[in-house]
Amino acid sequence: MAGTRISERLPPILDRAQAPVAFGQRALPRLAAELQNGERSVRQRALAALRDLIHDPERAYEAIHHGCLERLRVLLKDENASVRTTTAEVLHLLATHSVGREAFLRLDVVSSLAELLDEPVDACRKNVHQALKMMAELPAAVVCMVSLGLVPRLVMKVAVEPLDIRELVLSTLSCCVRVDALSTLASDGVSVLKEQLAHASTNIRRAAASAMMAISVPPEGKVKICEEEVLPVVVQLLNDADPGVSAKAAGIIMYTAVITRGKFQALEAGVLPPLLCLVESEDRAVCVNTLRALTCLAEAPKARAQLLQHLPLLQTRLQHPEPIIQRAAATAIQVISWTP
Amino acid sequence: MTSTLQPYSETPNETYTFSSRPRPVPPRLKYKEHSISQNEGQGIYGNIMYDRRVVRGNTYAQHVLPGPDLVEIQRQQEARKRAIAKNRAKEQFRSRTPDALQGRKHTDMQTELYLEELSDLTEDTSVGCQTDAFLDKPITPLFIPAKSGKDVATQIEKSELFDFDVEAQPVLEVLVGKIMEQALLEVLEEEELHALRTQQRAFQDLHDAEMVEVERLEEQERRRHEEKDCRIKQKRVVLEKEKETAEKIAARVFAQHYLADLLPSVYTTLKDHGYFSDLVQRDIETGFLPWLVAEVNSALEKRQIALTVFDILIQNVTNWRRETFQIVNPE
DSSP, rough: OOOSSSOOOOOOOOOOOHHHOOOOGGGHHHHHHHTOOOOOHHHHHHHHHHHHHTTHHHHHHHHTTTTTHHHHHHTTTTTTHHHHHHHHHHHHHHHSSSSHHHHHHTTHHHHHHHHHGSSSSSHHHHHHHHHHHHHHTTTHHHHHHHHHTTHHHHHHHHHHHHHHHHHHHHHHHHHHHHHHHHHHHHTTTTHHHHHHHTSSSSHHHHHHHHHOOOOOHSSSHHHHHHHHHHHHHHHHHTTTSHHHHHHHHHHHHHHHTSSHHHHHHHHHHTTTHHHHTTTOOSSSHHHHHHHHHHHHHHTTTTHHHGGGGGGGHHHHGGGGGSHHHHHHHHHHHHHHTOOO | OOOOOOOOSOOOOOOOOOOOOOOOOOOOOOSSSSHHHHHHGGGGOOGGGGTTTOSOOOTOOOOOOOOHHHHHHHHHHHHHHHHHHHHHHHHHHHHOOOOOOOOOOOOOOOOOOGOOOOOSSSOOOOOOOOOOOOOOOOOOOOOOOOOOOOOOOOOOOOOTOOHHHHHHHHHHHHHHHHHHHHHHHHHHHHHHHHHHHHHHHHHHHHHHHHHHHHHHHHHHHHHHOOOOOOOOHHHHHHHHHHHHHHHHHHHHHHHHHHHHHHHHHHHHHHHTTTOSSSSHHIIIIIHHHHHHHHHHHHHHHHHHHHHHHHHHHHHHHHHHHHHHHHHOOOO
């Protein structure tokens, strides 16, 4: 039966793989000290315990406060692959919190992570890419990454990595491109992405299409896309089964069709019939992007002539409950019915 | 009627047994008292053959209960006697009371109920008993041996026994609670992330749509602007051209007009300016006249020099004269 006296023995160790976590505020300083321990098993167990604690934002803040990041940086260079893998995972979990991201920028953890891009162990690389992807959502971090010259390396990695890591790299690239497109364009990103657009896996196609859409936002990107003849491939993607992919494909077309050259290339690639099929789609992103693409294309007189026949279809979209779709449909109708 | 008790045996585990020697029923003594018969004990027993109580003869056809025996008659007589004796005793003890005083009343009261007869005669009844021919031995009663040793009692209270359910419940509650809590946290985290991502995606879609609209309008604006600029430039060029042409025409006309009487005026002007000149005249003018003038100049210069020299001379003389005059005069 339970007694009232506190036992003198230490509490039982429930999990051999994890270091026992001390109570309250003592937990993280002790773990931080254990991370510096000479024995590898102690470090591994401390890392495993840290990985479970870091999910909580308060613990993450405490960990950073007690200087775990410097030690983790040192551990990234450890010889043992499992230690590196776990360290990368802990860094990924820290990067999910905003205090973690700021600390990464302050302590320049990104460069240490970048050194691990050529890591032979798959799991470790995956965690590194996950951490980089989390960081890439912060514009300041993208600036840091660009200054470190990570973008060309990532572009090169796209072709060689296995599927799940490739998806992460593509997401990282699309976030980077949103902030700074020039570096990607300079490292020939458009052609690499074009290859990925035709991949068999849906996730890869979606990530590649999203990156391509981000590239097509600045004017240089649009020009590059027209040069590289990406639009025929994109038109193929419009008929894709996954709504995410077709939404992004419509997005690429809508951005590229803003410039005149893009309009004419798209019309040559026969983009109007698939777009008209997609207008009826239930997915909001697909519908809006298609309407905007039609609006951009309708500025060309040839397209306008064709689209005048399909005005009733667009008018049905005016009754949609979402305001953005109503606006897009109204703009499209206005542009199509414009006469000089 | 008495029976000897069996001596207490040392084997209490055996079943209880009772046995007594069969003994005859003591006779009914006609002439002696019962108490005396009792005191005398075992010696008196009568011959059964001469006992009146035993049924004689064939009993198969007898329906009638045995008639009043002597014993019964005796009993009745005795009862009668007793009653008479009682009455007499009552008469004796009844007192003749005086009459009641004023205000009081005598009541008769029977105190029989409260009276107790004291007599030497003990009431007795005679009971006949005949053992059943085929009655088996009765069940031996349970042998309960006498108590020996110490009495020790123990009582288990309600809360002393270990009840697994009661003990295990808090432990289980904590375990299950912790597991559920951890699971809930993880699920909440995932849900939160999912919700965040969905929101992010939705925002991104809206952002993209608006962005493309902005870009399209910008592009449109830029094109229109360009177009406008182009047209304006064209127009300006055209205007320039027209102006130029007009000016050219005007200039031409003016020039023609101007140049119409240019020729005679040119000639006149040239002639005025002496461009058409006689060679000799020119020669004279260019060669002779400058020389002449130069000669005249030199002649005049010489004259001037001479005059100047004269002037100087005169001045010197006059000065000298003045000086001499002055020397002479102030004195």
